[in-house]
Amino acid sequence: MDQIFVTLKSGILDQLGRFLPDWALVVHSVLISITAIAILGPVTMMYLTLLERKVVGRMQNRPGPNRVGKWGVLQPIADGIKMLTKEDIVPLRADGVLHFLAPVLIVMPALLVFAVIPFGRNMTPVNLNIGFLYFIAVSSTSAIPIFMASWGSRNKYALLGGMRVIAQMISYEVPMVLAAVPVLMLTGSLSTNDIVTAQSGWGGLQWFALTPWGFAGFIIFFLCGVAECNRSPFDLAEAESEIIAGFHTEYSGMKFALFYMAEFMNSFTVSAICTTLFLGGWQGPGFLPSWLWFFLKTYSLIFVMIWFRGTLPRFRIDQLMGLAWKLLLPMTLANILIAGFWHFTHGWIKIAGSIALVIASYEGLVRLNQRYTPEKRVYTFAE
Amino acid sequence: MISEMQTGIQIGIYLVMALSVFAALAAVNLPNIFHAALAFIGTLLGIAGIFISLRADFLALAHILIYVGAVMTLVIFAIMLTQRLSDPNVRQHNNLSAPAFLGGLAFLTLMAKLIYTTPWPVKAAGTVPHVSVMDLGQALMTTYVFPFEVISVVLISALLGAIVIAKKDPL
Numbered sequence: 001m002d003q004i005f006v007t008l009k010s011g012i013l014d015q016l017g018r019f020l021p022d023w024a025l026v027v028h029s030v031l032i033s034i035t036a037i038a039i040l041g042p043v044t045m046m047y048l049t050l051l052e053r054k055v056v057g058r059m060q061n062r063p064g065p066n067r068v069g070k071w072g073v074l075q076p077i078a079d080g081i082k083m084l085t086k087e088d089i090v091p092l093r094a095d096g097v098l099h100f101l102a103p104v105l106i107v108m109p110a111l112l113v114f115a116v117i118p119f120g121r122n123m124t125p126v127n128l129n130i131g132f133l134y135f136i137a138v139s140s141t142s143a144i145p146i147f148m149a150s151w152g153s154r155n156k157y158a159l160l161g162g163m164r165v166i167a168q169m170i171s172y173e174v175p176m177v178l179a180a181v182p183v184l185m186l187t188g189s190l191s192t193n194d195i196v197t198a199q200s201g202w203g204g205l206q207w208f209a210l211t212p213w214g215f216a217g218f219i220i221f222f223l224c225g226v227a228e229c230n231r232s233p234f235d236l237a238e239a240e241s242e243i244i245a246g247f248h249t250e251y252s253g254m255k256f257a258l259f260y261m262a263e264f265m266n267s268f269t270v271s272a273i274c275t276t277l278f279l280g281g282w283q284g285p286g287f288l289p290s291w292l293w294f295f296l297k298t299y300s301l302i303f304v305m306i307w308f309r310g311t312l313p314r315f316r317i318d319q320l321m322g323l324a325w326k327l328l329l330p331m332t333l334a335n336i337l338i339a340g341f342w343h344f345t346h347g348w349i350k351i352a353g354s355i356a357l358v359i360a361s362y363e364g365l366v367r368l369n370q371r372y373t374p375e376k377r378v379y380t381f382a383e
Numbered sequence: 384m385i386s387e388m389q390t391g392i393q394i395g396i397y398l399v400m401a402l403s404v405f406a407a408l409a410a411v412n413l414p415n416i417f418h419a420a421l422a423f424i425g426t427l428l429g430i431a432g433i434f435i436s437l438r439a440d441f442l443a444l445a446h447i448l449i450y451v452g453a454v455m456t457l458v459i460f461a462i463m464l465t466q467r468l469s470d471p472n473v474r475q476h477n478n479l480s481a482p483a484f485l486g487g488l489a490f491l492t493l494m495a496k497l498i499y500t501t502p503w504p505v506k507a508a509g510t511v512p513h514v515s516v517m518d519l520g521q522a523l524m525t526t527y528v529f530p531f532e533v534i535s536v537v538l539i540s541a542l543l544g545a546i547v548i549a550k551k552d553p554l
Contacts, residue, residue, distance in 0.1 A: 098421075130441055130516060137444040140452030144424060147459060151417060163463070166456055173452070190516055 002289040006122050009033075033125045037114045045264040046076035052306050059310035086253035091154060094250065098152030103251065103258035106145035109138045110265040117272045118192050120282045120291030131192035132184065135273055136177055139228065142266070143169040146237070146247050149259070153250035161246025164317065165237040168227060171324040176224035178332035179217045182339035183208055183277050192273075196281030207280035212354065213339035218278035220328050220335070222301065225270035227324070229263055232309035236317055271301035334361035396436045403429025416462055424455050441516050
């Protein structure tokens with residue numbers, strides 16, 4: 001069961017090898033992986049929309065979609081047909097090329113990131129030795145299509161949404177990378193495969209999230225990930241109560257659906273990378289196949305994202321920036337120091353030293369940076 | 384098998400090079416400055432592609448992360464602050480065109496002279512050494528530790544300068 005997909009692929013290649021030359025076989029091996037990803041991405045997105053609507057519905061005490069098929073399982077397909085047959089409206093003054101290109105380009109980074117995710121044992125599509133850097137680099141480019149969309153629409157609300165996206169994505173990228181640094185430091189590798197292998201102790205349960213520094217890093221990384229894919233409570237870019245729908249105000253039909261697809265694929269890949277870095281990836285006790293462990297952990301993180309959306313109100317823009325620069329960034333820097341100390345010392349020194357470092361960084365970052373507030377004066381009337 | 388793969392890869396490299404040159408020409412010739420910035424992003428991605436073909440994948444990804452992810456975003460922000468940014472009637476030349484052309488020509492001759500006078504050791508294909516991230520890190524911490532520290536000091540002073548400029552109340 002564990003290697004079912006790997007066996008399937010090599011079986012197909014064996015059959016093809018009978019009548020194809022060697023070099024064509026290499027091309028086909030690549031093509032099979034690409035096809036699997038190209039199907040997995042959109043299908044994940046389709047069923048994430050259903051999951052989200054069902055879960056949010058349950059949280060708001062209503063059934064959610066339940067008309068198309070049993071429990072609404074055919075709803076995503078009905079939605080797809082609706083989106084494809086809708087009229088495509090382009091504003092008169094819009095910048096035609098950019099307005100058209102933006103939804104096409106935004107799906108590309110979202111799909112490219114799938115290449116380095118270790119879905120299971122021996123199931124990393126491309127085992128890059130700098131896999132994590134690839135993830136960060138490719139996902140950092142996704143701000144530009146969003147900005148193209150907001151600019152190309154020639155709409156004030158869209159432009160406001162676009163400005164918010166850029167500010168938010170640049171700010172949250174910094175703590176996101178720094179939160180992952182302890183993991184990279186201690187595994188000594190940027191390869192997603194090596195990071196998963198480094199968490200294989202204790203019968204597949206030695207996850208980085210179970211150490212103090214790993215837990216802090218996990219929470220910070222996950223929060224930044226939620227902000228990176230513009231999901232609630234960080235969905236200022238499309239805040240429907242303030243700026244209509246933000247950067248995709250002027251999009252309809254399939255173009256709008258492509259933005260939606262990119263957003264859901266991003267939330268999947270961010271959860272997947274978070275699982276890989278901190279929750280042991282596909283590692284787990286042996287009674288379940290490795291890919292099932294991976295999908296279980298990833299979907300629990302996605303469930304938490306939906307839970308956020310059902311529970312938390314939206315941030316204000318200054319709160320959003322303050323959270324990234326004033327809270328998460330100093331915390332990640334302290335976390336790097338503590339992770340190093342925790343790893344290289346032993347016994348009581350480890351615990352006492354780490355606690356001392358936490359207290360010292362708190363004093364240094366919070367107490368010393370407090371703004372001077374004059375003493376409160378009390379005026380009393382003279383008798 | 385090897386030769387067919389290699390011709391395929393070579394065609395790919397030439398395509399990427401042609402694309403980046405085309406995007407670079409578009410970046411200087413497009414009348415709309417926002418389109419020009421986007422074309423420049425295309426050039427940067429093409430250069431990253433060339434880095435990958437030279438087996439410098441760390442450099443390629445750092446290039447994308449820093450230039451496309453951060454620098455170009457700042458450039459776009461700066462463009463948002465300019466006036467008349469989508470006016471097609473903006474003149475693309477001013478009276479500094481001739482000095483700029485001369486400067487460009489001088490730089491080009493200098494670069495050409497450097498390129499032609501440098502002896503390039505040519506190795507057989509496939510023997511390009513693969514520099515791993517660990518090699519880079521060790522080189523930065525041992526051989527090149529002094530330049531590395533100087534760059535850190537420069538960056539920190541730039542950061543402090545930005546904070547001083549952005550501070551509301553004077554120090």
